[in-house]
Amino acid sequence: MAPPTEGRRRSDAARSSQTRERILRAAVDSLIEDGYAATSIGAIQARAGVSRGALLHQYPNKADLLVDAVRNLSDQQIREVRTSSDPEAAEDWMTVLWRSFATPLFGAVLELWVAARTDADLRAALLRHQRDLHGSIRDSITRNLDGPPPENFDTVFEMTLTYFRGLALTTILSTKHRNQLLDSWRTSMRAAFPPH
Template sequence: MAVTEGRRRSDAARSEQTRERIMRAAVDCVIEDGYAAATLGAIQARAAVSRGALLHQYPNKAHLLVDAVRHLSDQQIEELADLPAAPDDDWLTVLWRSFTTPLFGAVLELWVAARTDPELRAALLTHQRELHTNIRAIVLAHFGGEPPEDFDTVFEMTLTYYRGLALTDILSAHRHDQLLAGWHAIANSTRPPVKPVS
């Protein structure tokens, strides 16, 4: 019985390692080569696994790519949650950090592909809801205290603005600092700031 249980644990560990390797390969493919080039064959080759091993973990491309992005997003959320508060660091700055990694480009490509791929869109919607909830919770927990009444409106507007600014940066970051500072001024003028817990 002990031998059987040990074998099961060993098999589970190997399966998890394979899954992790496939997910990382999928993210690298999307970031470096784009969504269209991230075929199951390309991901399989990059992960150095058999076709059977890949299909055992992920029977279709949509769920593989969304799961890979979710995996990387979880790491990003952990990094944001671990950031120490600083006197000159407000929630707008913390939130902007989530748009400054190569992951945003990968997610952007998935959004565009989801326009004509119902299966990808359904999977991505679930992921985006989870990510949205987690980021909002981190913003509030990072600075503590009761948020102002219009916090959710400003938060949603900020997400929309940051997506647009990050998208613009792909082509040109000419006025990046000016536009970012401008939004900070506008957002902070509409309501009192959420201050860090002392």
């Protein structure tokens, strides 16, 4: 049998990439709309409109599939934040960081975090993803600072990440005090950790 031509290999790779994108999109939509418990391999397969074999060829287990789905959309979100930032708007990095929590994607991530408490495979996969995402967000922010980050930047960054996770969780129930709490946090962090 003759080896596949270069054109055929590119065509196969493109089809595989399109299939993967459909699966990832279906997985995130299912997490957001139906929750982790209802996001089965079968449910994702049906949403994506692919065969079970095609899905399992791309992702042999649910944990890697769901974490990769959130990673994929998080990467898109980071790219959007970078390209949509208006240099003239002079947004501070806390505003940019909050934007990454104030999306439906946070609901998908929250579903995975809760499920990871009792699922060791999912927890391991999610930890790998979180380390990569954390580093990407930090690098994106520090690249846009005026000058090098202050000595205390990592402390402020970690505290802000933790605070924003909690705030995003509470605003699932009510957004009544969200803006006031965001403004208060910015003021407190600037007072406690002034730039050097």
